[in-house]
Amino acid sequence: MPQSNIEQKIRGHLANVQAYTPVDPPELLAQQAGIPESEIIKLNGNENPYGPSPAAAxxxxxxxxxxxxxxxxxxxxxxxxxxxxxxxxxxxxxxxxxxxxxxxxxxxxxxxxxxxxxxxxxxxxxxxxxxxxxxxxxxxxxxxxxxxxxxxxxxxxxxxxxxxxxxxxxxxxxxxxxxxxxxxxxxxxxxxxxxxxxxxxxxxxxxxxxxxxxxxxxxxxxxxxxxxxxxxxxxxxxxxxxxxxxxxxxxxxxxxxxxxxxxxxxxxAPALLGNVAKIVSERDRLNAVLEDMPGITPWPSEGNFILCQLANSEEASRVYEALASRGIFVRNFGSERLQDTFRVAIGTPDQTDAFIAALKEILK
Ligand SMILES: Cc1ncc(COP(=O)(O)O)c(C=O)c1O
Missing domain, CATH: 3.40.640.10 (Type I PLP-dependent aspartate aminotransferase-like (Major domain))
Known part of the structure; x- marks a missing residue:
């Protein structure tokens, strides 16, 4: 077969482009944590914990x-x-x-x-x-x-x-x-x-x-x-x-x-906006709990997620890993400015309770 040098044909600025870091799918996260997929709590993609409207399905x-x-x-x-x-x-x-x-x-x-x-x-x-x-x-x-x-x-x-x-x-x-x-x-x-x-x-x-x-x-x-x-x-x-x-x-x-x-x-839309209202009230509940928790500070949020500030990057990695090992997945970031943080999406009240209980254990 003749050599095509395919690599050299790729546009210069794309040959080594820095890729986007996406979130992994649930089955992979479950595998990482060594637990069944049905047991993971996925709070790393700012997804809606109530899912779509039944009418949409x-x-x-x-x-x-x-x-x-x-x-x-x-x-x-x-x-x-x-x-x-x-x-x-x-x-x-x-x-x-x-x-x-x-x-x-x-x-x-x-x-x-x-x-x-x-x-x-x-x-x-x-x-x-x-x-x-x-x-x-x-x-x-x-x-x-x-x-x-x-x-x-x-x-x-x-x-x-x-x-x-x-x-x-x-x-x-x-x-x-x-x-x-x-x-x-x-x-x-x-x-x-x-x-x-x-x-x-x-x-x-x-x-x-x-x-x-x-x-x-x-x-x-x-x-x-x-x-x-x-x-x-x-x-x-x-x-x-x-x-x-x-x-x-x-x-x-x-x-x-x-x-x-x-x-x-x-x-x-009215029913879906009802779910949005539940998420907003859950966000406010989680924010209040985090404000009282030593070792972590929530940034006020208008979205369906909260950025959590830890003491330093080592502590942020430790908490991130400890949550993941319990099957709770949040989003961490590679950048210098955010290396001492992670972002948690707002889940259902049960998911919030599990997240809070795990955090209390990890931070004590
Ligand atoms: C600020 C912002 N814009 C856009 C998107 C992507 O939205 P979509 O799923 O419609 O591509 C996201 C997803 O997390 C986001 O956070």
Whole structure:
């Protein structure tokens, strides 16, 4: 067989690209802990412990699987318009909001362009930027994890194209205020506000979209509607931008099962928002317990997770490992700023009780 030197054909910036660190599936976690899968408590993916709406599960079971989905997503965009109050032409759905993040990079970023990211934050922005050949500028958040506007202004140059802000921020849990979003928009750069956890805080800047064609608001059905496994999210932005995304997306990007589940979930929104209320009250209960626990400090959170601060990185690793050995999985981070923390997703009351009992034992 002739030598193809396949490695050398790979685009230079992708040959050794730093990959995203995803969470492992439950069966692997169970194997690691040496316990049956049914016994693990998975709090590492900010997933919804109550699962999807039964109506969504029914809809998925009954959807014809042999027909391609509507490339223009008419039914989904109509239903999302009714749910969000945004106009249909301002809405576009993706295979998870992850896909929309990637599409925004494809649309705006040429190799060498700069992306501004407020660190620590959701790692997908920097990952997609690297894949697109962009340069990521990580602007450090301040001591309360707020975004630093002076550092931002110093950092913008003619190569800067996009600013990403997650609000509430994953993993720190805090919101960006509307005035700061207005200031970001005034830079004229593309400003993406990722509201993946919107339903847990009811704070949005989607109302600013009609006034600012450089604003993109991202949302997802993964968290509040329990559809993480089906991969469906959406964006709210100017109709012109939606049209450009339609032009470059793969035509059938959201599959028929995800489409059916989204439609059924939006019809069943009151029940799903009831689950959100349970998660929020559980978050507040866990936060109060953690505040009284020696050796650990919770960061206030507006999402379905809490960032927990330990004394130092060794202690954070010890607690992380000790939880994992008991079958309780939380999320740790490799970055210097977060090495003394872990993030725990809010589970059911029973899961919270198990997490608290394990922590008490580990920290005593
Ligand atoms: C801030 C943020 N944005 C987007 C996502 C991804 O959402 P989706 O499942 O819709 O791709 C997550 C998932 O954890 C997230 O935390």
């Amino acid at each position: 029914d809809a998925v079971a009954n959807v014809p699987l042999h027909i391609y989905p509507d490339p223009l997503q008419r039914k989904m965009r109509q239903a999302l318009s009714e749910y969000t109050g945004a106009d249909v032409p301002s809405i576009i759905a993706g295979a998870g909001s992850d896909e929309l993040i990637d599409l925004l990079f494809r649309l705006f970023i040429e190799p060498g362009d700069r992306i501004l990211d407020f660190d620590p934050t959701f790692a997908m922005y920097a990952f997609c930027a690297r894949v697109a050949g962009g340069t990521v500028e990580l602007i450090q958040r301040d001591e309360l994890f707020d975004i630093d506007m002076d550092a931002l202004r110093d950092s913008v140059d003619e190569k800067t194209k996009i600013i990403f802000v997650s609000s509430p921020n994953n993993p720190t849990g805090n919101l960006v205020n509307e005035q700061k979003v207005e200031e970001l928009l005034d830079t004229g750069l593309v400003v993406v506000i990722d509201e993946a956890y919107y339903e847990f805080c009811n704070q949005t800047v989607a109302n600013l979209v009609p006034k600012h064609d450089n604003l993109v608001v991202l949302r997802t059905m993964s968290k509040w509607a329990g559809l993480a496994g089906l991969r469906v999210g959406y964006g709210i932005m100017s109709p012109e931008l939606v049209d450009h995304i339609i032009d470059i997306k793969s035509p059938y990007n959201v599959n028929v099962a995800a489409e059916a589940a989204l439609l059924a979930s939006l019809e069943d």
